[in-house]
Amino acid sequence: MNSLFSRQRYLMDFTLHSMLRRKIKNLVLFTVYFLVIFILASVMLFGQAVRHEAAIMLAKAPEATVQQLVMGRHDLISSDMIGKLKKIRGVRKAEGRLWGYYYDSVNQANYTLMVPPASDKAHQLKPGEAIVGPGIAANRELVLDKYLFLMSTAGKLLKLKVKDRLDANSSLVSTDLVLISEPDFRKFFRLPADVYTDIALNIRNQREIATIVGKINYQIPGARVVTRSDILRTYEAIFSWREGLLLALLGASIIAFIIFAFDRASGLSAEERREIGILKAVGWETSDVLAMKFWEGALVSAGAFLMGMVLAYGHVFFFQAGLLSPVLKGWAVIYPDFQLSPHIDLLQVMTLAFFTVVPYTAATIVPIWKAAVTDPDSVMR
Numbered sequence: 001m002n003s004l005f006s007r008q009r010y011l012m013d014f015t016l017h018s019m020l021r022r023k024i025k026n027l028v029l030f031t032v033y034f035l036v037i038f039i040l041a042s043v044m045l046f047g048q049a050v051r052h053e054a055a056i057m058l059a060k061a062p063e064a065t066v067q068q069l070v071m072g073r074h075d076l077i078s079s080d081m082i083g084k085l086k087k088i089r090g091v092r093k094a095e096g097r098l099w100g101y102y103y104d105s106v107n108q109a110n111y112t113l114m115v116p117p118a119s120d121k122a123h124q125l126k127p128g129e130a131i132v133g134p135g136i137a138a139n140r141e142l143v144l145d146k147y148l149f150l151m152s153t154a155g156k157l158l159k160l161k162v163k164d165r166l167d168a169n170s171s172l173v174s175t176d177l178v179l180i181s182e183p184d185f186r187k188f189f190r191l192p193a194d195v196y197t198d199i200a201l202n203i204r205n206q207r208e209i210a211t212i213v214g215k216i217n218y219q220i221p222g223a224r225v226v227t228r229s230d231i232l233r234t235y236e237a238i239f240s241w242r243e244g245l246l247l248a249l250l251g252a253s254i255i256a257f258i259i260f261a262f263d264r265a266s267g268l269s270a271e272e273r274r275e276i277g278i279l280k281a282v283g284w285e286t287s288d289v290l291a292m293k294f295w296e297g298a299l300v301s302a303g304a305f306l307m308g309m310v311l312a313y314g315h316v317f318f319f320q321a322g323l324l325s326p327v328l329k330g331w332a333v334i335y336p337d338f339q340l341s342p343h344i345d346l347l348q349v350m351t352l353a354f355f356t357v358v359p360y361t362a363a364t365i366v367p368i369w370k371a372a373v374t375d376p377d378s379v380m381r
Contacts, residue, residue, distance in 0.1 A: 037308025052343040054235040062200035076195040096196030130160035135175030297364035301357040
């Protein structure tokens with residue numbers, strides 16, 4: 001066993017010296033290789049981390065939300081529906097919610113205006129007060145006790161005193177959020193007192209959600225029920241689509257790299273053929289020559305993969321994926337600025353390693369085998 005390890009160690013040492021003799025070629029290949037790994041890994045890590053962050057944020061969301069549809073579009077729902085929903089067995093709580101969108105023509109940004117639920121004691125507001133998200137606070141340069149002015153579609157000016165600022169850790173879902181009181185909300189959007197945007201439901205047993213959704217659809221025609229899992233799947237689909245879009249845009253460069261890498265791996269120069277012939281002439285076996293080339297391919301591909309993954313990790317989790325975030329976060333005036341928690345899917349990492357390291361390493365074996373089984377005198381000639 002010790003002799004086997006020693007033999008492989010000597011082969012690796014010889015391979016390193018052989019690679020240093022062709023350092024320009026190997027350096028160019030290594031640089032291109034790890035840059036491609038860096039881009040692919042950055043997209044993968046960022047997408048997975050954002051999906052994980054969204055799952056954490058949505059963990060406290062209502063199990064189901066009931067919306068009223070009119071001609072297939074979301075409409076206001078009557079407060080009378082709250083009593084009907086509470087009577088459905090399995091529904092622990094039904095609460096009307098008020099939220100809507102506001103376009104700020106000055107900053108050309110969309111805000112989400114919302115009334116905090118009654119159960120959220122920490123964010124209860126009086127008329128004339130507001131709590132703003134971190135993106136709006138930065139965009140409008142708002143600090144505590146400063147005033148936020150909103151102009152309604154009716155030309156009425158709403159003056160709100162900034163009471164607090166939402167936690168930056170929730171920026172993924174709150175960067176463009178403005179919390180205001182119910183009287184201010186109804187006055188600003190000119191809503192009557194007996195309607196809500198939708199109704200949030202808390203359900204006792206998670207396994208009964210599908211059954212309760214069926215009961216709601218039967219008892220309240222024209223209602224649409226959106227579950228928490230539906231929202232989570234939508235987030236996953238959006239970020240998966242953006243990942244795919246970015247990878248598609250990079251597809252040409254990735255294909256060019258694949259062609260370049262396989263050309264470098266599968267083609268042997270005259271110097272390399274002469275080196276193999278000399279090694280065979282001095283007594284090297286075919287297995288030794290194959291092992292040497294295997295270690296060369298493995299060192300280049302594995303080293304590029306490790307360096308690319310490390311740089312991608314730092315790029316995503318320490319520098320907030322500055323090169324990719326405008327595409328993956330979305331197109332908006334107010335971008336969510338948040339610190340991602342490190343989260344790595346080992347299956348994705350293994351898949352990336354399999355499709356980047358293994359093909360290149362395998363591509364180095366065939367041309368070397370052809371040269372190694374040829375007569376040394378013919379190879380050197």
